[in-house]
Amino acid sequence: MSNVKHVPSNADSKKHNDYSLQLSRWFLISIGAWPQTRTSSLIERLSPIVLIPMWSSVVAIITIPGILYVFLEAKGIQMKLSPLVPLFHRIMGFLNYSILLARGKAILECIKHMEEDWRVVQKIEDYEVMMKHAKMGRYMTGVCATFMQGSAFLFNLAATMKTVTLVINNVSTTIHPLSCPAYRKLIDARFSPANEIMITMQVMSSYITNSSTVCICSLAIVFAMHASGQLSMLYTWFNELMKNNAKRNCSVQRKLASIVKHHLRVLW
Numbered sequence: 001m002s003n004v005k006h007v008p009s010n011a012d013s014k015k016h017n018d019y020s021l022q023l024s025r026w027f028l029i030s031i032g033a034w035p036q037t038r039t040s041s042l043i044e045r046l047s048p049i050v051l052i053p054m055w056s057s058v059v060a061i062i063t064i065p066g067i068l069y070v071f072l073e074a075k076g077i078q079m080k081l082s083p084l085v086p087l088f089h090r091i092m093g094f095l096n097y098s099i100l101l102a103r104g105k106a107i108l109e110c111i112k113h114m115e116e117d118w119r120v121v122q123k124i125e126d127y128e129v130m131m132k133h134a135k136m137g138r139y140m141t142g143v144c145a146t147f148m149q150g151s152a153f154l155f156n157l158a159a160t161m162k163t164v165t166l167v168i169n170n171v172s173t174t175i176h177p178l179s180c181p182a183y184r185k186l187i188d189a190r191f192s193p194a195n196e197i198m199i200t201m202q203v204m205s206s207y208i209t210n211s212s213t214v215c216i217c218s219l220a221i222v223f224a225m226h227a228s229g230q231l232s233m234l235y236t237w238f239n240e241l242m243k244n245n246a247k248r249n250c251s252v253q254r255k256l257a258s259i260v261k262h263h264l265r266v267l268w
Contacts, residue, residue: 017115020134020226023141024218027211031055033100035108052101055208059094062198062205063087068183086179093209096216107219114226126233133229140225141218148217152210156203166190178202 018025028034032051034044066087074080100107121127159179166173168190175195182189182198189198 014115014118016131016134017111017118020114020137020222021111023138023145024215024222027145027215027218028100031097031100031208031211031215033097033104033212033215035104035111037108055097055204056094058201058204059090059097059208061201062180062182063090063094065182065186066180068186069181073183074181083180090180090205090209093212096212097208100212100215110219110223114223117226117230125236129232129236130226130229133225133232137222137225140221144217144221145214148210148214149207152206156206160199160203 025034029044029047030051032048032055034040034047036045036048066083070080070083070087074083118130121130160176162177163174164177166175173190175190175192176199178189178195178198180202184190187194187198189195
């Protein structure tokens with residue numbers, strides 16, 4: 001039996017690029033921020049049309065009544081400061097979401113750049129270096145997503161399970177307190193089903209804000225690890241060139257030119 005390894009074909013190179021970006025792609029698709037290409041599936045094409053307005057509305061439903069509550073309804077420093085942290089969290093998360101949407105073309109260019117690197121790899125040793133860095137980037141992305149989404153899930157779970165009893169018009173009512181209280185003249189969340197709806201909206205807004213941050217961090221990790229893999233390949237190529245330094249011929253000059261060209265491509 002032959003145990004010779006072969007460099008993957010062009011079709012396999014696309015699969016390996018998708019493997020590197022898979023976790024980032026799942027989160028980007030779920031919030032409608034995955035860049036569109038000619039080969040995008042129907043779901044990938046329709047998701048931005050549906051998800052972007054939906055997620056934007058969810059964040060607005062939480063932040064606008066919350067800001068009005070802080071400035072118009074809350075009395076005392078403690079009542080005003082308490083909702084500010086979750087409000088700022090959602091506002092900053094939505095800014096991250098807006099940046100992702102605005103930089104869609106730049107993200108797509110980076111993805112195409114990665115795919116081209118996978119396509120042109122010629123040596124099995126270079127392919128193994130790229131796979132090693134792709135797996136490392138995937139692992140770090142998984143850790144980042146698990147930590148951020150897991151902590152948000154536990155916080156929301158604890159907040160949802162907590163209950164308080166209010167006396168309204170001599171009637172005792174049990175509700176789930178909101179981490180971002182709503183301005184009562186807009187949304188009175190003391191009564192059912194408004195209370196349950198606002199709790200659901202807060203969980204959804206927490207998902208979109210955390211997912212936006214996860215997407216930015218995961219893309220940074222994947223792109224950085226891919227670039228690190230390319231630099232590792234260049235280091236190997238340069239060492240091989242130095243070993244063959246005695247053979248000063250056109251072949252060595254071509255290899256050196258190839259190394260310089262690929263180095264410029266990595267820096268781009």
